Amino acid sequence: MKILSLEDDAAHAGLIRTALQATGHDVLVVDSGRLAIRHLETAHVNLLMLDWQVPNVSGFEVLCWARSHIGERIPALVLTCRYREDQLAAMFDAGADDYVIKPISARVLAARVNALLRRVYPDSAHNSTCIEAGAYQIDFPSFDGESQQCPQN
Numbered sequence: 001m002k003i004l005s006l007e008d009d010a011a012h013a014g015l016i017r018t019a020l021q022a023t024g025h026d027v028l029v030v031d032s033g034r035l036a037i038r039h040l041e042t043a044h045v046n047l048l049m050l051d052w053q054v055p056n057v058s059g060f061e062v063l064c065w066a067r068s069h070i071g072e073r074i075p076a077l078v079l080t081c082r083y084r085e086d087q088l089a090a091m092f093d094a095g096a097d098d099y100v101i102k103p104i105s106a107r108v109l110a111a112r113v114n115a116l117l118r119r120v121y122p123d124s125a126h127n128s129t130c131i132e133a134g135a136y137q138i139d140f141p142s143f144d145g146e147s148q149q150c151p152q153n
Helices: 010-021 033-042 059-069 085-094 106-120
Strands: 002-006 026-030 047-051 076-080 098-101 130-133 136-139
Touching: 002 010, 002 033, 010 026, 010 106, 026 033, 033 047, 033 059, 047 059, 047 106, 059 076, 059 085, 076 085, 076 106, 098 106
Parallel strands: 002 026, 002 047, 047 076, 076 098
Antiparallel strands: 130 136
16 A cells, blocks of 8 residues: 655654565655645655644645545544644544554554555455556466456455
8 A cells, every 4th residue: 555654753754664674665755735736736655644833834734625625535543742632633633543652553554554445445355466457457476377356355
């Protein structure tokens, strides 16, 4: 899955990239909200992972932009050091699907991301290695040169 992560702290950015790439995700980490929005204007992602507090354009503003321009179809996971009830409620009211409080654990982050992706894309797990191009379908784990079909949804 393609994940866009907004994180301005280099240590957290490295941990996020390493943890999620280890579980098979394609991760792009940007350090500013402007770059996140610019990427979202031209590319498709399966998950937004947003640090709530970054300089200039915040994760909150990126989330609001995504919800108004892209809609609800992209799940959003917020990384935050905020933990007060009113702050967490504001995140969900803005359109967040889940959150992780910093400092983050690589194992917990990967598990939360995978759980969120399973809920949002329930059919992707069994088709993750199936590629469709026009009338052709290739399922790489079972490809042996024989004619095969990918599972139908």
